[in-house]
Amino acid sequence: MPRRAACLPPAPHRWTYPVAMSTNPAPNGRLSPAVYRRRRLMVLLGVVAVIVAIVLVIVRPGSSQGDEKTAPPAAKTTDSPASTAPETVLPTEETAADGAPCDPSQVLVEAVTDMGQYQAGEQPQLSVSITNTGKNVCVLNAGTAAQEFTISSGDEVYWRSSDCQSDAIDAQVSLTPGTPVSSAVPIVWDRTRSSTDTCTGAREAVPADGASYHLEVTVDGIASAETKQFLLY
Template identity: 55%
Template structure:
């Protein structure tokens, strides 16, 4: 007869069964502790962190604040001109002699629904005037033009990534590869206007050339 199933001793069999149960629970506890030490729940070793990627958002401009500088497309309904605000920007209001103005544009969706617009450099026009005279236009000697559709979220603004630097000369398509005439300075006042996809800035940005 097996002594495992039928313990033999001076004590009642229930005493021996209780001792065996305690011993078995102790063994199980030791095994659990060993497993926990080896596995270490919550450790980053068990779940590798995904490597960072340089993938672009599916819809350019939807999550960022910059206009893409390469050809891109976006899904959505075209923006209504009445719901788009175009703003001409300069990096300063006064420029010392020899300092070159940096020009950018901002586009804001003033509507209540998202919409798409081509805001690429192929659709941007910067114009600098003084009084009634036009001194410079970005399209006169423009190169490397791109179309960049962006999705404008309601109330959100996207802006130029890379500013256009004006060399303080008169623009003339016939003299793009030649030395051009410098515009008047010494406190002269100029105004910058911008248009994007035919939508013009409602106000001009004034600045001074010393």
């Protein structure tokens, strides 16, 4: 008997799909000519913008040289003569001053101490302050030759600056109204009694333990309006 051909299954159907176009750049990395044209255009626009900005800065539209206002020249200042400041401390050397003498009723003399009370070993420092209470400048002899400091307790005088004074000077001072003039260097009291007989020898110490003393100052015959009280311990 003749042999029958073997039945083979039908071959499977092969589907074909459309191939999508790749958007990736070419393998060699080059971009399309359109990209390069856009980049050149952007660079050109940037250059144009810079040039326009520079021109606007230089030209400054809306302004003209005729409208510019020049600053007025600075006013010339003339040096005024320096005014002499009023004296505030008493001179320590002989001086002379021109002017009308002070009226004693228009001169305020004040006795001054550096503290109100002094412990053992502390020495009072004595000064004077002089003020012209009038309306006009006047002249006063405020040198040490015209000053006298007096320390007393009760009715007893314990110390006078004139008892053993040396190198006294006359110093004419112009007193400006309302400007106090004070001692340049205070007198230091060593807490002893004074007399013309004890200028070179030992002196007796004054009582302390809370004893009260009063300082009075006279300048050119004008006494201090009030005494200055202080205590010694």
